Amino acid sequence: xxxxxxxxxxxxxxxxxxxxxxxxxxxxxxxxxxxxxxxxxxxxxxxxxxxxxxxxxxxxxxxxxxxxxxxxxxxxxxxxxxxxxxxxxxxxxxxxxxxxxxxxxxxxxxxxxxxxxxxxxxxxxxxxxxxxxxxxxxxxxxxxxxxxxxxxxxxxxxxxxxxxxxxxxxxxxxxxxxxx
Amino acid sequence: xxxxxxxxxxxxxxxxxxxxxxxxxxxxxxxxxxxxxxxxxxxxxxxxxxxxxxxxxxxxxxxxxxxxxxxxxxxxxxxxxxxxxxxxxxxxxxxxxxxxxxxxxxxxxxxxxxxxxxxxxxxxxxxxxxxxxxxxxxxxxxxxxxxxxxxxxxxxxxxxxxxxxxxxxxxxxxxxxxxxxxxxxxxxxxxxxxxxxxxxxxxxxxxxxxxxxxxxxxxxxxxxxxxxxxxxxxxxxxxxxxxxxxxxxxxx
Numbered sequence: 001x002x003x004x005x006x007x008x009x010x011x012x013x014x015x016x017x018x019x020x021x022x023x024x025x026x027x028x029x030x031x032x033x034x035x036x037x038x039x040x041x042x043x044x045x046x047x048x049x050x051x052x053x054x055x056x057x058x059x060x061x062x063x064x065x066x067x068x069x070x071x072x073x074x075x076x077x078x079x080x081x082x083x084x085x086x087x088x089x090x091x092x093x094x095x096x097x098x099x100x101x102x103x104x105x106x107x108x109x110x111x112x113x114x115x116x117x118x119x120x121x122x123x124x125x126x127x128x129x130x131x132x133x134x135x136x137x138x139x140x141x142x143x144x145x146x147x148x149x150x151x152x153x154x155x156x157x158x159x160x161x162x163x164x165x166x167x168x169x170x171x172x173x174x175x176x177x178x179x180x
Numbered sequence: 181x182x183x184x185x186x187x188x189x190x191x192x193x194x195x196x197x198x199x200x201x202x203x204x205x206x207x208x209x210x211x212x213x214x215x216x217x218x219x220x221x222x223x224x225x226x227x228x229x230x231x232x233x234x235x236x237x238x239x240x241x242x243x244x245x246x247x248x249x250x251x252x253x254x255x256x257x258x259x260x261x262x263x264x265x266x267x268x269x270x271x272x273x274x275x276x277x278x279x280x281x282x283x284x285x286x287x288x289x290x291x292x293x294x295x296x297x298x299x300x301x302x303x304x305x306x307x308x309x310x311x312x313x314x315x316x317x318x319x320x321x322x323x324x325x326x327x328x329x330x331x332x333x334x335x336x337x338x339x340x341x342x343x344x345x346x347x348x349x350x351x352x353x354x355x356x357x358x359x360x361x362x363x364x365x366x367x368x369x370x371x372x373x374x375x376x377x378x379x380x381x382x383x384x385x386x387x388x389x390x391x392x393x394x395x396x397x398x399x400x401x402x403x404x405x406x407x408x409x410x411x412x413x414x415x416x417x418x419x420x421x422x423x424x425x426x427x428x429x430x431x432x
Binding site: 017110113 | 224226228230231238243244245315317425427432
């Protein structure tokens, strides 16, 4: 595809934009369900909001130090999220994803006409695009670290726990996992 | 494991049947109220349909942002254009006095306008952003005739649903629904930043609809066709760009 700035795009890439926007709808619709359900069932309050005692500098540092020294996970780590996980998940759910959706919508000329303030607050269309890219990079980083941690923590064990939601709560199950 | 009991299977089946019939009913209603774009087929159809329907339901009459004169981009960025050929050069050398804008289809009074005719219609201006799919954008002042005024002059019939617009460039055409065709900021533009619309920006006549991406703002407009169906145009997907995989509705 010829363009005006001496660079030739390798191919017609309409499919990628269509995939992007369809995936955006999927992310928004499932995300809304997830957040509504999480609020309704108290998932965020119970499992993600860190206890205030875990937020002290000393306690935060001890968890960070544990990770930096690459110490093996504590035995109760499979049953609940540590404070770093909680803060990361909360930022992804309530900061990064909403920001990705907001900056994405701000790049839509139709949305900009309906909600001009949503664009001007961000500093205009091109600032929205820049923020959108940085959020994208942060989300990719999160996904990479998240998947790496799942692999380190025992891929099979963690996947089983995710799919059946059992391993984290059932005591016998935990023992089983430990003995195998 | 009695987790997957018969009862559960049954209720799940009921939910799925309910969901499927709900979806079917929604599709019928969406078609009835013009919320389904012509390129609604294929695996990406649902995404395109949701976007178009959402915009038509919640932002049908919204006005594109207008900017202060101080924010006009200098110079505005023109995309690279293919050579337009000998015939275009002849028209340009004649000051476009022989340029014609034909209007046909579902209209009471088919017409063929010269650029001077278009300029004789009430003159409007807007300082709006043109935003390209490739990422760049610029703000410019556009001057032209309202698309809706042209539709009134030729007497577009009430059953009209789309207007197809074609370019002097070969195989270049697109279409809009009546929400955009009747929108006060949809222009046939002939002026830019206080001067004649330069050829590299689509002069003498360019489609200007600031609520959609740049690629809907086709240059060198020669024909408008009012219609109630896009089936007879190309592959029936509403535009050439849709045939290449770029959404027909580009308000995103």
